[in-house]
Structure formats: structure tokens, C-alpha cells
Amino acid sequence: MHKLKHKFQELIVWSEKYTGTNMSYVVGGGFWLIAGKIALLLISFVLMVGFANLLPRETYGKYQYLIAIISVLSIFTLPGIHTSMVKSIAQGKEGTMSLAMREKLKWGLLGSFFALLLAIWYSLRGNQALGAVFLLGAFFLPLLESFQIYLYFWNGRKRFDVQTKYEVFSAAMVALALLIALYISNDLLIIVSAFLLSHTFVDWLLYRKTLKHVANDEQDQRAISFGKHLTVMGVLSVAATHIDKLLLWKFLGAAEVAIYAFAQLPIHRIVTAIPITSLALPKLGKQNIKEKKPDIMKKFYKLFFVFLPLALLLALAAPLIYKILLPQYLESVIYFQALSLMIALAPFSFLNAALIADMRQKDLYVINTASPFLKIALFFALIPFFGIWGVTASLLISQIFISCLTLFYFRKL
Numbered sequence: 001m002h003k004l005k006h007k008f009q010e011l012i013v014w015s016e017k018y019t020g021t022n023m024s025y026v027v028g029g030g031f032w033l034i035a036g037k038i039a040l041l042l043i044s045f046v047l048m049v050g051f052a053n054l055l056p057r058e059t060y061g062k063y064q065y066l067i068a069i070i071s072v073l074s075i076f077t078l079p080g081i082h083t084s085m086v087k088s089i090a091q092g093k094e095g096t097m098s099l100a101m102r103e104k105l106k107w108g109l110l111g112s113f114f115a116l117l118l119a120i121w122y123s124l125r126g127n128q129a130l131g132a133v134f135l136l137g138a139f140f141l142p143l144l145e146s147f148q149i150y151l152y153f154w155n156g157r158k159r160f161d162v163q164t165k166y167e168v169f170s171a172a173m174v175a176l177a178l179l180i181a182l183y184i185s186n187d188l189l190i191i192v193s194a195f196l197l198s199h200t201f202v203d204w205l206l207y208r209k210t211l212k213h214v215a216n217d218e219q220d221q222r223a224i225s226f227g228k229h230l231t232v233m234g235v236l237s238v239a240a241t242h243i244d245k246l247l248l249w250k251f252l253g254a255a256e257v258a259i260y261a262f263a264q265l266p267i268h269r270i271v272t273a274i275p276i277t278s279l280a281l282p283k284l285g286k287q288n289i290k291e292k293k294p295d296i297m298k299k300f301y302k303l304f305f306v307f308l309p310l311a312l313l314l315a316l317a318a319p320l321i322y323k324i325l326l327p328q329y330l331e332s333v334i335y336f337q338a339l340s341l342m343i344a345l346a347p348f349s350f351l352n353a354a355l356i357a358d359m360r361q362k363d364l365y366v367i368n369t370a371s372p373f374l375k376i377a378l379f380f381a382l383i384p385f386f387g388i389w390g391v392t393a394s395l396l397i398s399q400i401f402i403s404c405l406t407l408f409y410f411r412k413l
Helices: 002-019 023-054 057-077 080-090 096-124 128-144 146-156 160-184 188-211 221-251 254-273 276-284 289-325 327-339 348-357 361-386 388-411
Strands: none
Touching: 023 057, 023 160, 023 254, 023 327, 057 096, 057 128, 057 188, 057 221, 057 254, 080 096, 080 146, 080 221, 096 128, 096 146, 096 188, 096 221, 128 146, 128 188, 146 160, 146 188, 160 188, 221 254, 221 361, 221 388, 254 327, 254 388, 276 289, 276 348, 289 327, 289 348, 289 388, 327 388, 348 361, 348 388, 361 388
């Protein structure tokens, strides 16, 4: 066994001559990140199968509509701080996490205020069910995303094993709570309550457990400032991520939202499961990006040899996958196949991570505002006339645009 392990280590060292990458770091950290992302994908797909079989299309469409609005309001919890904090933790300034939590909770109250306004508005219009959902959302909004900061603490420490175990445990508990709620009732208030309660409680437990491992009180005020800038940069992006469901709801109805969601969400889960940024950012944060620019470009090109065939394979396999797991949503297959192109564009996130590590604030502002602005404009222009195909085209055009823009600014370094 020891001899086999030694041979494997020799193989990893040998591979570094051809990849130009610290493969020991990639295999060590990447194993946990990739294993965790695969586990999260499986949990997501199990949950999707549960929604498909236990919830009518119209009800699932309403659920997606509500979650979209709550997700937009969560921008007030300053999610950009998560990304900026990784570098601070990597530099040993671990007291930054508590500082970041206070800022997130304070600003998150603004999201609660707007959720409360929505609750009052729907109640006055006679829709007590939606009013109750948004009242519940107003209470949980500051907490929902804030407690997840523990994941970025472990990411900054490069403890991908702990980060993965916590993230998978949290997702599994939330999925279990949702599946139980779905089995018990089709009532939206019960389903959304299960999501909010389980998510908040489990992440609170894991955050408290993480606090016990904070080694010092040293704080990085710049991370908070930069995190706020990243959040502002991401406002349009967050809106663009969810406004598609709101517009489909308005023009086509809840059932079409469900068909679209079962095409888009699997692609979204796969793209977010690719751990390029999580793996690269702690490493890049310690490097001089300008000096490493040629090496970064070489690795960027090599990533395409992995993700382009993967996207094609997934598109070809989609009809069989849907027929076996999601036969109720075979209409979603064609849209899923078109959106598979987004997986092939995943390597551009590596260049984006380099821009974040180099704190290219002005460039990131342009990237993170221009592309969502284009996406939202395309949504309004195409959805009324082309429905789900309008959304699909908008997503692909805007993703190609942001990829080209990221490459442009990286080459300017």
C-alpha cells in the first residue's frame, strides 16, 4: 500500500512538467472540492426529482418565483464580502470573519425592510398566502446568507476537506427538510418555511462551530470595503440571475417557469459546482498576477480541453437523463442542450479569479455591470416574443460577452 501511494505521488510530480501546475495542491484540495461538488450535484438532482414528482408544475413555478424574489433581496447581506474575505483569511487575518458577519447582519436588515413592504402590499391586495411568505422571509433574510460565511473561512485556510464536509452536510439537511415538507403538503408556506428554517438553523450551527477555530482577532478592514464594492458590482448580476423567472411568470405563467427551471437549474448547478474559483483564488491571492500572467494563460487554455468535451457529452446524454429521472419535463431537454454551452465557457472563471486576486476593482466593475445589463436588456427584448427560447438566447449571448470582456481585461494586466 505504501509503495502504491509512493508511485501515485511520483506520478503527480511528473505530471507537473506538462500541466505547469502544482498538482499536489490541485489533487489535495481539488479532491475535496470536486468530491463535494459532485455530492452537492447529487443532492440537488435528488431534490429536483422530488419536486418533479411531488409538486404540480404551477406550484413549483410559484415556488421558483418566490425564491427568486428572496434571492434578489439577499443582496443586502453583502455577498461580495465572502469573496474578498478569502484573501484576508489566507493571510492569517482571521478576525475578519466576525467583522464581516456584523456588517452582513446590519445591512441585511434593509432586505428585511423591503420584504416586509412586499408582505404588506400582497396582504392589502388580498393575497394572504404570499403576504405570509414574505413576512417569514423578512425575518430570515439577514440570517439566510450571512451564516454561510463559514464556508469562505475554511476556503481561505485552504481546508477544503472541512469546507466540503460542512457544505454537503448543510445541503443534505436542507434537502431532507424540503423532501419531508413536499411529502406532507403542497402548501407553499410550508415548503418555503422548511427551506428557510432548515437553511438558517444548520448554517448557524456550523458557523458557531467554525468560530471555535478562529486563531486570532486580527481584522482586515480593506476586505470589508472591497467586499462592499464587489456586492455593488454584483447587484445587476443578481437581478439578472433571477429576473428571467419573474418575466416568464408575467408573460407565460407558472407552468412555463417550471419547464424553464428544469432546464436552467441543472446547468446552473453544474457550472457553480465547477471549483475553479474556489481552488484558484487562495493560491492566486499569494502571487504577483502580472508576473504569473503567461502561466495563467497556459492553464486557461488547457482547461478548455477538459470542459468543451464535457459540455458536448452532457448535451448528447440529456434526452436519456431526462427520460429516466425527469420524464414529466421532457420539454426542458432542448433548452438544457442549448444551455450546455455555458459549461464550455467555465474556464473564463479562472481569469476572473486572477482579476479578483489582483484587486482590479475598476475592471471588475465594468465586467460585473456590463454583462448583466446586457442580459436584462435582452430578457425584456426577447422573452415577450420568444418565451423560453428568448431567455435561453439571452443567457448564452450575455455569457459569451462576459467571457470575452474578462479575457480582454486580463490581457491588459
